Amino acid sequence: MLPSYQIDGREQIDSESIGGNMQVKPGETSRLLLESLQGYDFNKDLEETGTVIQIGDGIAHVHGLLGCMNGELLEFANGNTGMALNLEDSNVGCVLFSEAKGVREGSKVKRTNRTMHVPVGKQLLGRVLNPLGEPIDNGPAIKTDKTRPVEALASGVTERQPVKVPMQTGVLSIDSMIPIGRGQRQLIIGDRQTGKTSIAVDAIINQRNTGVICIYVAIGQKASVVAGIVETLHRNNAMDHTIVVCSSSSDAAPLQYLAPYAACAIAEEFMYGDHSDVLIVYDDLSKHAVAYRTMSLLLKRPPGREAYPGDVFYLHSRLLERAARLSDDIGGGSITALPIIETLAGDISAYIPTNVISITDGQIFLESELFHSGFRPAINVGLSVSRVGGAAQTKAMKHVAGSLRLELAQYRELQVFSQFGSDLDVSTRERLNHGSKLMATLKQGLQAPIPMEEQVIILFNAKERFLEKIISVDVSRYNKGLVVYFRNTAADLLASIRETGQFSPEAEAKVRQLCGAYAQSFQPSSVHK
Ligand SMILES: Nc1ncnc2c1ncn2[C@@H]1O[C@H](COP(=O)(O)OP(=O)(O)OP(=O)(O)O)[C@@H](O)[C@H]1O
Numbered sequence: 196m197l198p199s200y201q202i203d204g205r206e207q208i209d210s211e212s213i214g215g216n217m218q219v220k221p222g223e224t225s226r227l228l229l230e231s232l233q234g235y236d237f238n239k240d241l242e243e244t245g246t247v248i249q250i251g252d253g254i255a256h257v258h259g260l261l262g263c264m265n266g267e268l269l270e271f272a273n274g275n276t277g278m279a280l281n282l283e284d285s286n287v288g289c290v291l292f293s294e295a296k297g298v299r300e301g302s303k304v305k306r307t308n309r310t311m312h313v314p315v316g317k318q319l320l321g322r323v324l325n326p327l328g329e330p331i332d333n334g335p336a337i338k339t340d341k342t343r344p345v346e347a348l349a350s351g352v353t354e355r356q357p358v359k360v361p362m363q364t365g366v367l368s369i370d371s372m373i374p375i376g377r378g379q380r381q382l383i384i385g386d387r388q389t390g391k392t393s394i395a396v397d398a399i400i401n402q403r404n405t406g407v408i409c410i411y412v413a414i415g416q417k418a419s420v421v422a423g424i425v426e427t428l429h430r431n432n433a434m435d436h437t438i439v440v441c442s443s444s445s446d447a448a449p450l451q452y453l454a455p456y457a458a459c460a461i462a463e464e465f466m467y468g469d470h471s472d473v474l475i476v477y478d479d480l481s482k483h484a485v486a487y488r489t490m491s492l493l494l495k496r497p498p499g500r501e502a503y504p505g506d507v508f509y510l511h512s513r514l515l516e517r518a519a520r521l522s523d524d525i526g527g528g529s530i531t532a533l534p535i536i537e538t539l540a541g542d543i544s545a546y547i548p549t550n551v552i553s554i555t556d557g558q559i560f561l562e563s564e565l566f567h568s569g570f571r572p573a574i575n576v577g578l579s580v581s582r583v584g585g586a587a588q589t590k591a592m593k594h595v596a597g598s599l600r601l602e603l604a605q606y607r608e609l610q611v612f613s614q615f616g617s618d619l620d621v622s623t624r625e626r627l628n629h630g631s632k633l634m635a636t637l638k639q640g641l642q643a644p645i646p647m648e649e650q651v652i653i654l655f656n657a658k659e660r661f662l663e664k665i666i667s668v669d670v671s672r673y674n675k676g677l678v679v680y681f682r683n684t685a686a687d688l689l690a691s692i693r694e695t696g697q698f699s700p701e702a703e704a705k706v707r708q709l710c711g712a713y714a715q716s717f718q719p720s721s722v723h724k
Pocket residue numbers: 385386387388389390391392393394537571572639640641
């Protein structure tokens with residue numbers, strides 16, 4: 196028992212009696228404390244953790260994460276990850292990337308101090324990934340040492356240069372009348388089942404041996420449809436230069452929301468790092484907007500027009516702005532974006548379609564009526580436009596396709612009139628006949644891209660009216676035969692058009708002569724006889 200005495204009725208211990216004569220000096224104590232604290236890393240094991248106060252529908256509200264950043268990754272105690280999206284006074288609204296099994300009210304949540312990143316690099320080529328960058332094709336794990344942030348600022352205006360190199364899709368009507376350049380954002384828009392995906396897939400297939408890297412992003416698609424697309428790409432030897440980022444309709448809305456940004460980050464590594472040209476297909480952004488709407492409503496953000504949140508325009512503008520053609524000073528490279536939008540009953544003036552039309556540099560408008568009448572690809576040339584791609588078109592193509600748009604417009608107009616009367620004058624009948632042959636020429640099957648020089652020959656042949664006497668059902672066979680004839684008899688001419696992109700008067704004379712010779716040798720089908 197230590198000796199003690201009382202002050203104001205409270206018991207005190209006699210300090211002198213602890214260890215005999217030992218005096219506790221305040222200066223000494225603070226020195227000892229300071230010494231022992233010196234070199235201690237206060238930040239070392241400090242983690243900001245919070246507690247789930249509410250969980251439901253894949254959204255967790257977390258209390259206690261005061262320093263949390265917008266878009267920061269959060270780790271839940273059971274291994275789930277999520278992203279902080281709503282930073283409020285008393286809590287943080289966080290979306291979960293997977294099913295919230297095991298996350299309960301009261302579960303601990305840890306900050307990671309980093310925003311969402313995805314692995315990037317050449318190792319991803321030929322693979323199918325989820326939006327987190329994890330392979331889902333049963334292949335080996337992907338070993339990359341580089342990652343990029345999913346959300347990144349688009350390059351500024353001084354880092355860019357105008358679009359002037361063509362991005363050939365291999366689709367005759369697109370390359371001739373709605374040309375796409377590298378770095379352009381061209382919207383593919385149309386009702387469901389009008390061939391939107393097919394055009395994008397054909398464009399990817401056509402990039403074989405061009406050095407262009409392709410990324411196909413499936414957003415909210417059925418997994419079986421995506422598997423079919425991957426299979427098509429494999430069958431056409433197009434998977435070597437392609438990456439598929441897939442968020443299927445069964446994935447959580449936040450994963451679908453993330454997919455295009457993650458894919459864009461992967462594309463940016465090729466553009467900024469390797470100075471390559473990239474073609475990226477967002478299939479489709481209507482479903483992306485719906486996924487974002489779901490998330491926003493669950494996060495209790497105020498709904499606006501069609502219940503989309505107020506920032507739905509920014510959702511797509513910041514994504515598509517990242518498509519660019521970089522200036523030569525920073526190494527060139529480009530990202531060409533082909534976003535896809537699904538319309539309802541051809542209504543292009545709905546909210547999301549008008550938004551995306553205004554963000555892109557043109558649109559390819561597909562029509563159900565044309566599709567069902569057998570005109571495929573069902574491109575409505577009158578409503579489709581490319582605002583920048585013309586500068587990227589080769590001279591040869593410009594030469595043969597210059598009047599095509601006008602001739603088709605005249606044809607459509609005359610067609611409407613001709614329905615009312617049968618006695619047409621000769622010139623009208625000629626124009627109608629010519630228009631119908633042009634339309635037949637523009638029909639194209641699936642996965643059958645046509646190289647630029649062969650497109651030039653086919654269009655020249657139609658323009659010079661070699662098809663006038665051929666019946667419509669024969670046109671496709673005629674054109675196929677024509678290309679084979681040129682390959683066999685004038686391979687050097689085709690090569691010179693391909694390499695120079697020019698269509699000189701001498702070349703034109705030679706092509707005209709060969710077209711005439713082929714027309715002589717063509718055997719019409721028996722229907723005609
Ligand atoms: N040029 C074409 N020639 C023949 N068939 C075609 C052509 N383009 C598309 N198709 C066929 O039309 C169907 C629909 O095509 P696709 O899936 O590309 O349309 P979509 O608009 O992407 O449909 P969804 O709205 O379901 O995404 C497919 O079966 C496809 O094979």
